[in-house]
Amino acid sequence: MSKNISKILALVLALAMALALVACGGTTTTTTTPAPATDAPAPETEAPSTETEEPAPEVETEPVMPEYSFDDNGTYVRADDEDVYEWALGEYAELLADAESEDNTVDERFVKMAKAEAALLDSAVMIPTTTQNGAYTISRVAPRTVPYVQWGNDDDRWFGMVISDDDFLTPEERDVFWDAWNEAVAGGADYEPAAIMESLGHSVKTDYTTTFTTAPVTIDWLNTSSQADTEITVQTVCGLVQYDNLNRMQPMLAESWDVSEDGLTYTFHIREGAYWYTSEGTEYAEVTAQDFVAGFQHMLDTQAGLEWLVEGVVAGAGEYLYEGGSFEDVGYAAPDKYTLVVTLEKPTSYFLTMLTYSCFLPICDSFYQAHGGVYGIEAYAEASADTNAYTYGKSTDVSSQVYCGPFLLQKLQQDSEILVVRNENFFFNDKTTLNSIKWVYDAGENMTATYNDTVAGVYAGLGLTAASGTLDLAKADGNFDKYAYISETTSTSYFGGLNLNRGTFALEAGTCASTKTEEQKISTATAMQNKAFRQALQFAFDKGTQNATSRGEELKYTNLRNMYTHPEFVSLSADTTVDGVTFPAGTFYGEMVQYFLDELGSPIKVADQIDGWYNPEVAVERLAQAKEELGDLVSWPITIDVVYYSASDANTAQAQAYKSVIEGTLGAENVVVNLIEATTSADYYASGYRASNGEAGNFDMFYGSGWGPDYGDPSTYLDTFLGEGAGYMTKVIGLF
Numbered sequence: 001m002s003k004n005i006s007k008i009l010a011l012v013l014a015l016a017m018a019l020a021l022v023a024c025g026g027t028t029t030t031t032t033t034p035a036p037a038t039d040a041p042a043p044e045t046e047a048p049s050t051e052t053e054e055p056a057p058e059v060e061t062e063p064v065m066p067e068y069s070f071d072d073n074g075t076y077v078r079a080d081d082e083d084v085y086e087w088a089l090g091e092y093a094e095l096l097a098d099a100e101s102e103d104n105t106v107d108e109r110f111v112k113m114a115k116a117e118a119a120l121l122d123s124a125v126m127i128p129t130t131t132q133n134g135a136y137t138i139s140r141v142a143p144r145t146v147p148y149v150q151w152g153n154d155d156d157r158w159f160g161m162v163i164s165d166d167d168f169l170t171p172e173e174r175d176v177f178w179d180a181w182n183e184a185v186a187g188g189a190d191y192e193p194a195a196i197m198e199s200l201g202h203s204v205k206t207d208y209t210t211t212f213t214t215a216p217v218t219i220d221w222l223n224t225s226s227q228a229d230t231e232i233t234v235q236t237v238c239g240l241v242q243y244d245n246l247n248r249m250q251p252m253l254a255e256s257w258d259v260s261e262d263g264l265t266y267t268f269h270i271r272e273g274a275y276w277y278t279s280e281g282t283e284y285a286e287v288t289a290q291d292f293v294a295g296f297q298h299m300l301d302t303q304a305g306l307e308w309l310v311e312g313v314v315a316g317a318g319e320y321l322y323e324g325g326s327f328e329d330v331g332y333a334a335p336d337k338y339t340l341v342v343t344l345e346k347p348t349s350y351f352l353t354m355l356t357y358s359c360f361l362p363i364c365d366s367f368y369q370a371h372g373g374v375y376g377i378e379a380y381a382e383a384s385a386d387t388n389a390y391t392y393g394k395s396t397d398v399s400s401q402v403y404c405g406p407f408l409l410q411k412l413q414q415d416s417e418i419l420v421v422r423n424e425n426f427f428f429n430d431k432t433t434l435n436s437i438k439w440v441y442d443a444g445e446n447m448t449a450t451y452n453d454t455v456a457g458v459y460a461g462l463g464l465t466a467a468s469g470t471l472d473l474a475k476a477d478g479n480f481d482k483y484a485y486i487s488e489t490t491s492t493s494y495f496g497g498l499n500l501n502r503g504t505f506a507l508e509a510g511t512c513a514s515t516k517t518e519e520q521k522i523s524t525a526t527a528m529q530n531k532a533f534r535q536a537l538q539f540a541f542d543k544g545t546q547n548a549t550s551r552g553e554e555l556k557y558t559n560l561r562n563m564y565t566h567p568e569f570v571s572l573s574a575d576t577t578v579d580g581v582t583f584p585a586g587t588f589y590g591e592m593v594q595y596f597l598d599e600l601g602s603p604i605k606v607a608d609q610i611d612g613w614y615n616p617e618v619a620v621e622r623l624a625q626a627k628e629e630l631g632d633l634v635s636w637p638i639t640i641d642v643v644y645y646s647a648s649d650a651n652t653a654q655a656q657a658y659k660s661v662i663e664g665t666l667g668a669e670n671v672v673v674n675l676i677e678a679t680t681s682a683d684y685y686a687s688g689y690r691a692s693n694g695e696a697g698n699f700d701m702f703y704g705s706g707w708g709p710d711y712g713d714p715s716t717y718l719d720t721f722l723g724e725g726a727g728y729m730t731k732v733i734g735l736f
Contacts, residue, residue: 063087065529066501068522076521078503081694081735085723087529088500088733092119093723100715106349107576111583113714114592117565120721121593122602124534125733126564127613128495129543129703133487134559134609135551136471138454138479139461140164140205142193143177145433149243150491150566151709151716152356153234156227158208159406159432160245162193163460165205168483173200185246194433206435209459211442211450213681215414219401220393221358222298225305225728227708230358232412235420235437236403237362240268240292240340240355249352252428253287253362253404254340263347264315268292268340274427276364276402279410281424284402285366289334294365296332298373301380306359308719308726309710313351315343320377327375353712367402368392406432415441443681445647448473455479463487466552467650489559489608491566493717496703498537499734500528503695505641511683512676512698514641523634524700533626537640537701539603539619540665541658544611549653562605562612563593565717569709589714616665623666636670640700643676645684658701673701694735705732 063086066079085093099112120126142162147154169177177196184191197204214228221233240254254268274287296314300307300321311318314332319325331343344351354360372390374383384390394400398409406428407420418439422432440458442450447468454462455477464471464484474480502525506513516524527533548556567590574585583592594606605612627636640662644655659673678684688702707729709716720729725736 063090068525070518070522074518076518076525078695079501079525081501082724084501084529085730085735088123088125088531089120089721089723092116092123092721095119096715096718096722099718102346105576107572107574108578110570110572110589110714111576111578111581111592113718114589115578115596116718117563117593117714118596118600118602120718121563121597121604121606122600124498124531124538125500126495126497126721126729127538127541127543127703128493128561128564130494130547130559131561131566131608132490132492132559133463134489135487135555136464136474136480136484137461137487138168138464138474138483139485139487140166140168140457141460142169142197143174144181144191144245145193146245147243148245148247149356150569151353151711152243153230153358154243154356155490156231156234157242157406158235158437159434161208162197162433163205163208164197164202165457166202168461168479169200169202170483171485174485176200181246191246204433205460206433207438208434208436209438209440211459212418212439213441213443214685215418215441216395216412218393218395219398219409219412220302220363221361222295222306222363223302223304223393232409232418232420232439233401234358234405235407236401236405236409236423238274238405239358239361241352243356249356253292264344266342266344266351268342270338270340271427272338274404275425276367276404277408277423277425278402279398279408281408283425285364287362287364287404288337289340290337291362291365292340292360293332293334294368294375295361295363296359297327297330297375298363298368298380299359300327300330301375301377302384303377305728306357308728309354309357309359312345313348313354315345317345350711350713354710357710362404364402364404371400407437417441443647444468444650447649465550465650466548467550467653469649471552486555486558490708491569492706492708493561493564493566494703494706495564495732496541496701497705497729497732497734498528498534499694499697499700499702501525501694501734502697502700503734504691504698507683507686507698509683512643512678512687514676514698515674516639516641519635520639523636524638524640526634527626527630527638528700530626530630532622532629533638536619536622536626536666537662537671538613539615539622540662542611542614542661542665544614545661546654546657549657550650557609557611559609560611561608562610563590564707565589565593565714566709567591567593567606567608569714569717570712619665623670627670637668637672638670640671640673641676641698642673642701643678643684643687643699645681646677646679647681651684654703658703688732691731694731694733697731697734702732705729 065087066083068079069077071077095116099109099116140163145160145162147157180196181191183189194204216229216232218224218229219233221230221237238252241249242252244250253271253274255271257266257268259266270289276284278284307321316325316330320327320330333341371392372383373392374380391400395412398412406423406426408423409420411417411419420437422435447470451470451473453459464474543560544556568588570589572583572585572587576583590606597604603615603618642655642658645651655675659675662671662673687698688704691697707717707720720727730736
């Protein structure tokens, strides 16, 4: 799923679902050349020459390094985003476009995407840092009791979670579950975690309590791209298909589907007898194919960060979004009550994997319209601005939505508590193991209390970290020796972004203000345009040392990630030759990225669980190169602003470690890291993760964002760094 994930507490809370904040988005615009006026007089012509004239060769314009200056008031002036993008990532965009060409086979696509990713990493505009988990953990939750898949929203669906109602599970007991799961995956048996839990002498708990740090801003699951919103709402709604806990796609609201021979038309047969219910469990309306059509159009209308995923995939979506096209020409139609027909722009090998992400969820058409909902981009914008008439999906009112999933949302109190309860009428109710899920607000400011609540059984599990003090607590009371294990890492990739075109130096309220002079602003912005300078910063970043501040020295490498896409996300199905280079069948994506990085002469190593970027010798070399190339365009030292959340011991320790390793390697006479305090989590998020666009980013380096994949193709990561606003994560490098 598109997960721009804040990690302020992800290093502290045990379960992967504890604090994941997610976002995606972006827009593209298309320009056309107007046709000549038809009433213009025809030019006089001469008799045609018998000589043929060769067309003039196309001249490619080399990108030019953006320049920064002062306005008439002596204030720093931001450069043009497109110019900055073309200078830093133009080659990446070209390589990615080549990879996504229809002429490629799936395997050729993977090889070319690996080459594009190598270019992205080599540009040093971002640096992958960590992934989820890989921490000492104590937990009562049985392994693999939620859908198991690397992409989409399904891993947030907790209806089948199996939890011990007494002690934490020991590592030996966890091995029993894993053995049974592996046997089931191999096809030898069913996986029945509840029965295993009881056979081990544990009773099964039917209520699950966890924590949240950022409350949903909407319960309209199609008007958001934030996991802080969808982690809650995905419990209450079903899509067409869903993965089970053995990583098998299963029918849900679509009982079956057919695919045309050309791969362009998907016909879904909607389950009869599935209903929408109010928050109190009252039946409202039957789920129909039209609800999926309504949901898709509403998702396009809101333009909340999901729409870019379907542009170029679903026929007509781009024209509807950006060219004033009619929704009647979009490839989403319901010819009858229980039939949904989706038409694609081109055959898309990974289309079915996309269906597990929230942009394909339904809404109840009649309920939406009864609460002020309308269709059409302009009509929606106008209607939704009237908050008195438009009352759909309000986070302040759980009755402003209806639900067709395993749970009903019954309470949503900002900075307090969120509650969903079992939907007794859910069509797969026999698969639901929990009666309720409750989220309790916890900003991570008192981890001793959180640990004590976990031990007491309030919470099912917790990640144990040195910075929070929970690791020492567990070692002191014996829980570490008896129950601790290292949690499994995921496909989510956190990263740090360098602001290539900073436009904000304090939040609107004046908080988190930079102390830079106007001259220092220009020097930093100019230095950021220099690839060697960016590489010097990134190769000087000792991620292991920073990670140890929260994970401890023993586990400082266990969750490190060094490339954007999970290195084993896909592999080649056959021997594949591209540009004279042959990769054998079975080659993992990360192995191909490493090959292309080596070809570029990069020192980056992409394997997980190593500090694959840290290379102080190369960092110093790149710094010397940058100083030569920048000449007198900048004044040294270059100041790098890093905003941190001071109420979090872990985040504070990370910021201090970053300052120490950068200045220690590059020298404070060359680079000064200026730590800027955010006293509230809202200010911390607003400076980076919650910034509305690139210009609003209040940082020079921000390492509090991440991405989890939406579907089963590397483009789910790589497209997020497309230019012209098409890629959502460009805002984390200060663009669009």
